[in-house]
Amino acid sequence: MNAPEVRRHDDADVLVGDIASALLDRLESAQARGEVPQVGLTGGTIAEELHRELARRAVDSAVDWSRVVFWWGDERFVPAGSPDRNARQARESLLDHVPVDPANVHEVPASDQVATAEDAAAAYGEALRQHGAGFFEVLMLGIGPDGHCASLFPGHAALEARDAIAVAVHDSPKPPPDRVTLTFEAMERCRAVWFIASGDSKAEAVARALAADGSVTETPARGVRGEETVWWLDEAAASAL
Template sequence: MTAPARVVVVHPDAATLATATAARLLLRLVDAQSTHRPLHVALTGGTVGIRTLAEVAASPLRHAVDWTGVHLWWGDERFLPAGDADRNETQARAALLDALPVPASNVHPVPAADAAATPEEAAAAYADELARFAAPAADAVDDAGPAVPAFDVVLLGMGPDGHVASLFPGHEALDVVDRTVVGVHGSPKPPPLRVSLTFPALEAADEVWVVAAGAEKADAVARALGGDEVSSTPAVGAVARTRTLWLLDAAAAG
């Protein structure tokens, strides 16, 4: 089966990118809730990712979403204690989640370093949590697919090296196909210990949105859209079941 084509959308600057992505996400959720419930969204961190969440919080359109029917996950997390300022969860709560009427049971953070002894322990616990909300086999698009929720949208940032989630160039996590979550050691970007969804989990999403801004990302964007190897530009592997969007500012688009 041929993978869906990537769609590239370029905005003039990072601020417009964040505002437009927030509006796009809210509209996607409103539309999706007219056809099915619950919804599942995987969030990302990073400068543009958190700025996008802040734009969601500032948008009047957020009131059109029934947040009690939305489950929120993370594509990756830094293996740090709960509440650490560098955790994606901490930043997301400050930017958006604390302002939303999302039930606490609908927010699914990756276990923190004070709740799990190792990234592998956190990864196993998160995989179990994902599996608890996996689509029943009878409703799944592929009965043999990974045990993850039917993600409506997975938001991903991308680093200048082409990494997505915490899947870095040359790292063994790129080759993991038998798990949905993996512990990551030796991240080239601090902190060195992380937890990440694997490519099988990302590929099970209905839509994947790669959001990138800044001239320092331009080379990696060009490599990814030009069909580079996943081993050197992991973002190449960020492909969804139905639609893959690359949402860029003009600088990242080169």
Template sequence: MSKTLVVVVPDADVLAATVASRLVAKIVDAQAERGSASVVLTGGRIAAKVLRTVKELPAAAAIDWSRVDLWWGDERYLPTGDPDRNETQAREALLDVLPLDPHRVHAMPADDGQPAETAAVRYANELATGGADVPPFDVLMLGVGEDGHVASLFPGHPVLNETGTTAAVHNSPKPPPTRITLTMPTIQTADEVWLIAAGPDKTDAVGAALDGDRSKPAAHATGRSRTYWLLDEAAAAKRS
């Protein structure tokens, strides 16, 4: 049975350090258990801060980065190298300095003129290369938006009803309007889901989701074994 744990720390800097330390430990444990690790990255300010902090942790030297698979929960459908792409931000924050196996860095497709639906299918096919619909994600990280969205799954948006592994998103309420995302059923396959939020602009959404408001997509994002809410005090101010 899945267990939900809420961790509250003083501020965004401590939150980034906490998440970074947990991530390193999770990867080390996964590699000790089966030789490799699979992580789903998220985007946003706090995500970039987490990745920059990983780079500074001595314990990260215990990771064999060549045996880490990196995936993304969603992506802005923009050209390769666009500074607003989650991949671009992750590479600048950490990935470009790591000895990663490039074949195990699974960026979502960039906008090359193809429809976003085609790109979403390509990513679904990449997820399924191991024989199952999705690989075994050890940890899937999600930022929580001011409206309670996670990945590019927004409240009331029809993509919330998608049952495949990936989906194209059009008319996103946040720019850019076109995106690619993992679906909620895919998110729920992860061993652990980490919902990360910092700042007073997240207070209402976090409080509502933790109180069981099912209109908030974040309330549906759960891991198979554990779900962690990793919050600073401002974001946690309205939790019961």
């Protein structure tokens, strides 16, 4: 795996536009090779802005949205209709506005669909085994001010998960407390990992994640690398580098 690449942008608007362009180009190229690209989505404010930009550009894009498979790096274990769901955010900002194939949208089961977060993690892992390509074309991740990514939080047991695709997380320091996350092992199976960060509240965590030395236990985002790893940052998020 290559060293991470850092791409700095003047502000959040430029950041979102450049990521949208790069993702559409990547999806078009994969489909031109005859592939059905699989993408891992993330949540959060900047992700929602990206989703809206992708939806806006979809009409002029050559991407065949019915031949893109969607997953999530993590999900909150709450009812399916909850506004806390990353999947709901992505549907409202992107997936409801492009011609996706519903069979290609793989959500983590919600708390009103299965009994426990463990059940949801098991079902999600099985879905990836059955319908995944064995790798993500692009996995998009955010980073929290504490250095977490997906729902892998500093010091939590999920950091040590082995031989599992997805695991339950309880007592999350960020509400809601119960979640499902892909493991490090699952997230490493990527052609490209794209970290997306905007704002000065992320600056210290970004610097720790990219530092020459540091602990994955303290800064979990250090633990995810793809064949290509890109940090997409605005100047505020990059200000401590």
